[in-house]
Amino acid sequence: MTEHLVDPDVPRDLHAFIAGLPKAELHVHHVGSASPRIVSELAARHPDSRVPTDPEALVDYFTFTDFAHFIDVYLSVVDLIRTPEDVRLLTYEVARDLARQQVRYAELTITPFSSTRRGIDERAFMDAIEDARKAAEAEFGTVLRWCFDIPGEAGLESAEETARLATDDRLRPEGLVSFGLGGPEIGVARPQFKPYFDRAIAAGLHSVPHAGETTGPETVWDALTELRAERIGHGTSSARDPKLLAHLAERRIPLEVCPTSNIATRAVRTLDEHPIKEFVRAGVLVTINSDDPPMFGTDLNNEYAVAARLLDLDERGLAALAKDGVEASFLDAPGKARITDEIDTYTAAWLAS
Numbered sequence: 614m615t616e617h618l619v620d621p622d623v624p625r626d627l628h629a630f631i632a633g634l635p636k637a638e639l640h641v642h643h644v645g646s647a648s649p650r651i652v653s654e655l656a657a658r659h660p661d662s663r664v665p666t667d668p669e670a671l672v673d674y675f676t677f678t679d680f681a682h683f684i685d686v687y688l689s690v691v692d693l694i695r696t697p698e699d700v701r702l703l704t705y706e707v708a709r710d711l712a713r714q715q716v717r718y719a720e721l722t723i724t725p726f727s728s729t730r731r732g733i734d735e736r737a738f739m740d741a742i743e744d745a746r747k748a749a750e751a752e753f754g755t756v757l758r759w760c761f762d763i764p765g766e767a768g769l770e771s772a773e774e775t776a777r778l779a780t781d782d783r784l785r786p787e788g789l790v791s792f793g794l795g796g797p798e799i800g801v802a803r804p805q806f807k808p809y810f811d812r813a814i815a816a817g818l819h820s821v822p823h824a825g826e827t828t829g830p831e832t833v834w835d836a837l838t839e840l841r842a843e844r845i846g847h848g849t850s851s852a853r854d855p856k857l858l859a860h861l862a863e864r865r866i867p868l869e870v871c872p873t874s875n876i877a878t879r880a881v882r883t884l885d886e887h888p889i890k891e892f893v894r895a896g897v898l899v900t901i902n903s904d905d906p907p908m909f910g911t912d913l914n915n916e917y918a919v920a921a922r923l924l925d926l927d928e929r930g931l932a933a934l935a936k937d938g939v940e941a942s943f944l945d946a947p948g949k950a951r952i953t954d955e956i957d958t959y960t961a962a963w964l965a966s
């Protein structure tokens with residue numbers, strides 16, 4: 614249990630239950646998962662960067678005034694990743710952090726455009742993530758899969774490049790399962806990305822755009838109708854549209870909810886005002902995720918503790934939430950059954966002890 618993340622309003626034994634609970638993480642960004650140790654190590658290697666080298670100074674550096682400020686800081690960390698070896702190290706260390714939290718399966722959102730435009734060779738980039746994925750599975754038992762996302766604000770050039778990297782048979786990595794859209798939403802309309810999503814879907818990828826994180830429910834509708842979203846990244850503003858909530862519930866389209874992220878980027882004012890309760894009340898399939906954990910001073914276990922408090926969950930409720938995460942994942946049926954069984958076995962043993 615990470616002491617600074619112990620929520621005093623959640624019983625300690627529930628924190629301990631969460632710490633050992635097998636979980637799936639469906640919404641977590643590659644660069645946004647770099648631990649303070651990795652960020653400071655990379656910053657020390659690149660003294661021209663404005664990113665602090667002192668891990669303690671990172672707490673202030675990772676305090677955001679709004680979403681635009683968050684993206685600005687995020688890109689300063691992206692600037693630290695300059696070689697394929699940086700990419701490999703980051704990916705492997707992210708897997709280690711996930712494994713420590715009993716994450717059995719994670720879909721990691723990667724923005725290959727940001728790396729290739731900064732001069733990392735595309736072949737070497739793919740080899741680096743795949744090499745780390747295989748090593749992580751063999752050494753930690755955590756299965757990683759990739760979502761390649763378009764950094765929407767970088768324009769259609771970035772959409773074209775991301776679609777090419779995701780669909781070219783000579784480049785497309787084995788671990789790639791989905792196609793996303795990230796970055797700021799304001800002024801970046803979802804429908805313009807339809808042709809790129811069409812190509813990715815035709816190549817067998819799942820559609821998982823961010824939508825409704827910093828704009829209204831109409832963005833979520835656009836993601837559903839234009840980009841054929843199978844899950845929605847955040848979808849926070851869906852709570853403002855009862856018809857949309859009913860649609861999401863009826864079609865079993867999961868929301869990838871990241872509560873602490875929404876507070877850190879100031880998309881939502883306080884955790885108590887977070888709409889997660891409305892989602893559950895409307896019957897929407899909610900999954901719990903961490904987004905950019907070290908940047909937001911959180912981790913997946915803490916997000917489960919937050920959910921336990923906001924939704925008043927006990928061990929059985931938390932186990933059900935973890936199983937919903939597995940169900941909403943793009944794992945195959947035997948893979949889902951394996952983790953679900955593990956959750957049931959763990960929970961039964963915990964309750965019997």
Ligand SMILES: O=C(O)c1cccc(C(=O)CC[C@H]2O[C@@H](n3cnc4c(=O)[nH]cnc43)[C@H](O)[C@@H]2O)c1
Pocket residue numbers: 642645684687688691722723724726727728730762763764765766767795796797823826874904905
């Ligand atoms: O890489 C560039 O050069 C570049 C140029 C212009 C714009 C961008 C971006 O907008 C990058 C956005 C970046 O942010 C990632 N991310 C991480 N967390 C979140 C989130 O909560 N909501 C949306 N985006 C997020 C995203 O994956 C992109 O990599 C880049």
Ligand SMILES: [Zn+2]
Pocket residue numbers: 640642795823846904
């Ligand atoms: Zn995100």
